[in-house]
Amino acid sequence: MTDIAVTPRSDGRIAALLRHSRYIVGENPVTGFAFALFVLIVLAAMFGPHIVPYDPLASDTAQALKPPNAHHWFGTDQLGRDVFSRVIVATRLDFFIAVASVVLVFLMGGLAGVAAGFFGGWTDRIVGRVADTIMAFPLFVLAMGIVAALGNTVQNIIIATAIVNFPLYARIARAEANIRREAGFVEAARLSGNADWRILVFQILPNVFPILVVQMSLTMGYAILNAAGLSFIGLGVRPPTPEWGIMVAEGATFMVSGEWWNAFFPGAALMVAVFCFNLLGDGLRDMVDPRRRT
Amino acid sequence: MLTLIIKRAAMAIPSLIGVVIVTFLLTRALPGDPAVYFAGPAATPQAIEEVRVKLGLDKPLIAQFGHYVVDLAHGNLGTSLTTGQPVVTELRTRLPASAELTLLGLLVSIVIAVPLGILAATRPNSLVDHACRVVATLGVSLPVFFTGLILVYVFYYQLGWAPAPLGRLDVFFTAPPQVTGFYLIDSLIARDPDTFMAALKQLILPALTLGIFSLAPIARMTRASMLAVLSSDFVRTARASGLSAYTVIITYAFRNAMLPVITTLGMVFSFLLGANVLVEKVFAWPGIGSYAVEALLASDFAPVQGFVLTMAVMYVALNLVIDLLYGLIDPRVRLEA
Numbered sequence: 001m002t003d004i005a006v007t008p009r010s011d012g013r014i015a016a017l018l019r020h021s022r023y024i025v026g027e028n029p030v031t032g033f034a035f036a037l038f039v040l041i042v043l044a045a046m047f048g049p050h051i052v053p054y055d056p057l058a059s060d061t062a063q064a065l066k067p068p069n070a071h072h073w074f075g076t077d078q079l080g081r082d083v084f085s086r087v088i089v090a091t092r093l094d095f096f097i098a099v100a101s102v103v104l105v106f107l108m109g110g111l112a113g114v115a116a117g118f119f120g121g122w123t124d125r126i127v128g129r130v131a132d133t134i135m136a137f138p139l140f141v142l143a144m145g146i147v148a149a150l151g152n153t154v155q156n157i158i159i160a161t162a163i164v165n166f167p168l169y170a171r172i173a174r175a176e177a178n179i180r181r182e183a184g185f186v187e188a189a190r191l192s193g194n195a196d197w198r199i200l201v202f203q204i205l206p207n208v209f210p211i212l213v214v215q216m217s218l219t220m221g222y223a224i225l226n227a228a229g230l231s232f233i234g235l236g237v238r239p240p241t242p243e244w245g246i247m248v249a250e251g252a253t254f255m256v257s258g259e260w261w262n263a264f265f266p267g268a269a270l271m272v273a274v275f276c277f278n279l280l281g282d283g284l285r286d287m288v289d290p291r292r293r294t
Numbered sequence: 295m296l297t298l299i300i301k302r303a304a305m306a307i308p309s310l311i312g313v314v315i316v317t318f319l320l321t322r323a324l325p326g327d328p329a330v331y332f333a334g335p336a337a338t339p340q341a342i343e344e345v346r347v348k349l350g351l352d353k354p355l356i357a358q359f360g361h362y363v364v365d366l367a368h369g370n371l372g373t374s375l376t377t378g379q380p381v382v383t384e385l386r387t388r389l390p391a392s393a394e395l396t397l398l399g400l401l402v403s404i405v406i407a408v409p410l411g412i413l414a415a416t417r418p419n420s421l422v423d424h425a426c427r428v429v430a431t432l433g434v435s436l437p438v439f440f441t442g443l444i445l446v447y448v449f450y451y452q453l454g455w456a457p458a459p460l461g462r463l464d465v466f467f468t469a470p471p472q473v474t475g476f477y478l479i480d481s482l483i484a485r486d487p488d489t490f491m492a493a494l495k496q497l498i499l500p501a502l503t504l505g506i507f508s509l510a511p512i513a514r515m516t517r518a519s520m521l522a523v524l525s526s527d528f529v530r531t532a533r534a535s536g537l538s539a540y541t542v543i544i545t546y547a548f549r550n551a552m553l554p555v556i557t558t559l560g561m562v563f564s565f566l567l568g569a570n571v572l573v574e575k576v577f578a579w580p581g582i583g584s585y586a587v588e589a590l591l592a593s594d595f596a597p598v599q600g601f602v603l604t605m606a607v608m609y610v611a612l613n614l615v616i617d618l619l620y621g622l623i624d625p626r627v628r629l630e631a
Contacts, residue, residue: 136313137313138566144586148598263440264444271435
């Protein structure tokens, strides 16, 4: 593994990174598989509404509750809507919620944590206290409370998911910033007359960034589960909007009477997405920090 | 030991204060006027004004907070709009249902995950080890409500082994006289094996769902910490002294490997209490989670607030218990205190 670290930089960082990525994928085909899956999810999120065979909202009562067949690959729901089209179209919303909440918590938690680790003192104490208080709640329960308080919208689901992940990001960013506080390059920057905020933005942040990016892909899976769980209990997304959590909730009533496809396919899509994000996160971690490989 | 208990209990106080502040702030974060919210959708302006004075919303924020804390100290969590019942009463009657389910779920996952982790650690790269890894990865990827529905489909609809997923007890049975509120224990106290079996049948699927969900972190941690302990010197010495494999693994290694596993339980409880809400919805379980969900959809905020507070207080208490357990198992922690 040491030969990766000493890869010559002569042909540029991007080429080296590409080669390193290829090495990782070659070494661990599971990461390659996860990446392929990820590309598929992104494509479905981007082009989903244009490639599906049916309108996800159009009902056709003559075709209601048909099991999977040649015309409707995933069957039809109680209103005769095509489950396959709905599952594919839902990718965009679920993916968007997960990405938006992860980016939001990256900004909130990452910046607060870096500031706490770098400045110490009161900043550190306040950020630490906020993180501890959030950690004192069971996370999903807190998310429920936040959505209830802020209002029942998709936007608030994103905010709630970001808030419950805050302690994780703040702690990692704090630890990483703290160990670099006295590092040589920071001292050098300070001696050359840089202000604190300049050191924070140009010296500390770029170093903490890759670690937080890995954390983002690791929390994507949790974010999507959390959001789907909230919409499963009826928060945020409203019918007839296609979204995996709410589709499972709508299909749940038919599970006891044997119409399994209504809840199964959106649930399976959710599972595959979470599985993909978790594998990808592990792979990315290997790429950024080979020492933590398990 | 007593000083340890007092010290740890004191450490939980800042968390509790934080929890009370957050639940208070959640009510104030309501978009629009909290008085309108609490008075309900059909209230007249006069009624809203009455609610405002009654809740003390016309006073400054600090005074409102004092009001809230005094109410809490008197065990008053407000009144539900939809049922007209005090929130405390409803939470108290429903809490045993949730607690029974959560604890049984935890028991299921420990009973499966700990032996699995130990087996995986004692036979690295064997079939058991790979199975452990697959289970750990799948476990964190499965949405808990989805697992529950699949189990219902397979065991209720296809095989017919489980009863309909509709609550704690089949309609043909009456609840055993209440002692603990746990149907399994109460029916045993009442010497009523039929009710016990009926309650158990209703519990198996939801408990299994929760168990599968929380299995992954426990199995993973057991495996990792057993691997670390098994390669340590004292285990080698024990082996060299000719002790049986069972004594070495269970008495020597496992007791030491348990510590990180117990620490993980804190995180597992956070997941379990959250997942509980979803599982209760799938199985129409009359616990506090489904109570909160119903209230949430009806925009009835007092029960939600009470529920969030109850869950958080329970979680803080559970973490306290975990800390104390830690001291009980590891004498070194006791010495530090």
